[in-house]
Amino acid sequence: MKPSLPQGTRDFGADILYKRNYIFSTIKSVFETYGFEPLETPAMENLDTLMGKYGDEGDKLIFKILNNGLQLSEKHAPARIDFEEVLAGKNSKGITERALRYDLTIPFARYVAMNQGQLSLPYKRYQMQPVWRADRPQKGRYREFYQCDADVAGSHSLWNEVELAGIYRDVFAALHLPVSIRINSRKILAALSMACNNADLLTDITIAIDKLDKIGLEKVMLELELKGIDASGRNIIQSYLQIGGSNREKMEALRLLMPSNELGKAGLEEIEFLLEHYTDEAGVLLEIDFTLARGLNYYTGIIFEIKAQGIAFGSIGGGGRYADLTSFFGVKDIPGVGISFGVDRIYDVLEALNLFPPTLGKGTEVLFFNTGLEECKMAYKLMHILRKKKIRCELFAETSKFDKQFKYAVKKGIPYAAIIGAEELKTNQVVLKSLTMGTQQVISVDAFINYKYS
RNA sequence: GAGAUUGUAGCUCAGCAUGGUUAGAGCGUCAGAUUGUGGCUCUGAAGGCCGGGGGUUCGAGUCCCCUCAUUCUCCCCA
Numbered sequence A: 001m002k003p004s005l006p007q008g009t010r011d012f013g014a015d016i017l018y019k020r021n022y023i024f025s026t027i028k029s030v031f032e033t034y035g036f037e038p039l040e041t042p043a044m045e046n047l048d049t050l051m052g053k054y055g056d057e058g059d060k061l062i063f064k065i066l067n068n069g070l071q072l073s074e075k076h077a078p079a080r081i082d083f084e085e086v087l088a089g090k091n092s093k094g095i096t097e098r099a100l101r102y103d104l105t106i107p108f109a110r111y112v113a114m115n116q117g118q119l120s121l122p123y124k125r126y127q128m129q130p131v132w133r134a135d136r137p138q139k140g141r142y143r144e145f146y147q148c149d150a151d152v153a154g155s156h157s158l159w160n161e162v163e164l165a166g167i168y169r170d171v172f173a174a175l176h177l178p179v180s181i182r183i184n185s186r187k188i189l190a191a192l193s194m195a196c197n198n199a200d201l202l203t204d205i206t207i208a209i210d211k212l213d214k215i216g217l218e219k220v221m222l223e224l225e226l227k228g229i230d231a232s233g234r235n236i237i238q239s240y241l242q243i244g245g246s247n248r249e250k251m252e253a254l255r256l257l258m259p260s261n262e263l264g265k266a267g268l269e270e271i272e273f274l275l276e277h278y279t280d281e282a283g284v285l286l287e288i289d290f291t292l293a294r295g296l297n298y299y300t301g302i303i304f305e306i307k308a309q310g311i312a313f314g315s316i317g318g319g320g321r322y323a324d325l326t327s328f329f330g331v332k333d334i335p336g337v338g339i340s341f342g343v344d345r346i347y348d349v350l351e352a353l354n355l356f357p358p359t360l361g362k363g364t365e366v367l368f369f370n371t372g373l374e375e376c377k378m379a380y381k382l383m384h385i386l387r388k389k390k391i392r393c394e395l396f397a398e399t400s401k402f403d404k405q406f407k408y409a410v411k412k413g414i415p416y417a418a419i420i421g422a423e424e425l426k427t428n429q430v431v432l433k434s435l436t437m438g439t440q441q442v443i444s445v446d447a448f449i450n451y452k453y454s
Numbered sequence B: 001g002a003g004a005u006u007g008u009a010g011c012u013c014a015g016c017a018u019g020g021u022u023a024g025a026g027c028g029u030c031a032g033a034u035u036g037u038g039g040c041u042c043u044g045a046a047g048g049c050c051g052g053g054g055g056u057u058c059g060a061g062u063c064c065c066c067u068c069a070u071u072c073u074c075c076c077c078a
Helices: A014-033 A053-061 A071-087 A106-116 A159-174 A184-197 A199-212 A217-225 A230-240 A247-257 A260-278 A343-352 A375-387 A402-411 A423-427 A446-449
Strands: A044-046 A098-100 A123-132 A144-154 A177-183 A286-288 A302-308 A318-324 A336-341 A367-369 A394-396 A417-420 A427-434 A440-444
Touching: A014 A123, A014 A144, A014 A260, A014 A343, A044 A106, A106 A123, A106 A144, A106 A336, A144 A159, A144 A343, A159 A177, A159 A260, A159 A302, A159 A318, A159 A336, A177 A184, A177 A260, A184 A230, A184 A260, A199 A217, A199 A230, A199 A367, A217 A230, A247 A260, A247 A286, A260 A302, A286 A394, A367 A375, A367 A402, A375 A394, A375 A423, A375 A446, A394 A440, A402 A417, A423 A427, A427 A446, A440 A446
Parallel strands: A177 A286, A367 A394, A367 A417
Antiparallel strands: A044 A098, A123 A144, A144 A336, A177 A302, A302 A318, A318 A336, A417 A427, A427 A440
């Protein structure tokens, strides 16, 4: 058979993995300096845990796992009935009761709900694992991709938002990736839909607004009209979307637009708190963007979105506050706030802007040539010593001609070749050749062991 | 779910509008030049049911239909 990958999935070779791990380890170390603890959850969850949490569209995109044991004859009759349910677009436990996780937030909520007795709130966890979506893949979109989330459960304090913004700042400063952190408040969006007398259409309004920089003002207005927003409402939204200037000017403009709305005021106060306590550093600024909406409709407070500067790309991170993290699982009054990094997109952006450090690879430093059994025995002893000194080395596995061994070293980017031939075996010496310089020297075993590689 | 795109050697692709002996190139792989010191060069070799199925035709990689897969756009999302 012809080997192939499932649609929307990828293999990661060494070159890619060095770079991906650089991103992961940067994010991870920042998470930990902010006091977040690691958590991992299973790739699969019970279907019940996931269904109904992501909206109708989301439910369709959940990868379901077929139950085992359907071939048993006593299960045939019920399975056929259950399958009719599936054909009708419903889920049936008789056919599938497990599914691949769709994001990290719901498994986190499930974990908090299951362990609320043991966890001391507020609970701050980070999680970096793949998620799966049965979406149609396209540029920058995959069916298997990684999310890196940091969330806080059980705290209403706005200091969490300040800290999370700090995490964004520190990660992108460490990656030397210029970004803008754009913020808005879901409360302000709710106030806006109230101001249009269409509080019930909040979701439709946010989805339309969210498309602004993609499809332009006119088409957003058209979509709002189709959704049933009347002319006066559309006028308010239009002037709302055209608010510009500095952060302070934007806030002033918003106050004028909806002067008497309590919800809007509350949203503005939260934003002010965040702006007041956030510390600018490394040129990473917080920027109010009232057109920011974020599709996920469980957000209730401040929302974040990260865009890279100097390149037109989708968002590379986002997050926000959600009032009711665990009520799905019967546990009330545990609020949540969190952020997420889109590693796959950050990778693409760093690659496009050529921002990866040049020396990420941690490959072999010394290749021992294989020139025969007795020589290999000596090489093997020397490797043992080098490895104790954390020097990465390997023996070429086959007794091949030098040509081949050199090519192996060059291809793997190995900087040194250690050659022990019959002559060196006798004199207890090693030929150490620098493949980058092209020079070589015959040195004693002692000098070889103590040589400064790197 | 809707629309478009591309499937030819391990990889990147040419050939197809105008059907015609044995389907090509570059890179890579392997062997030799080179009796154990690389990257260069030269020589040679292996490697293809031209995505699959059906049709038109004396004849199909090339034309038609179906199907599968790919990539991209929309919807939605990271």
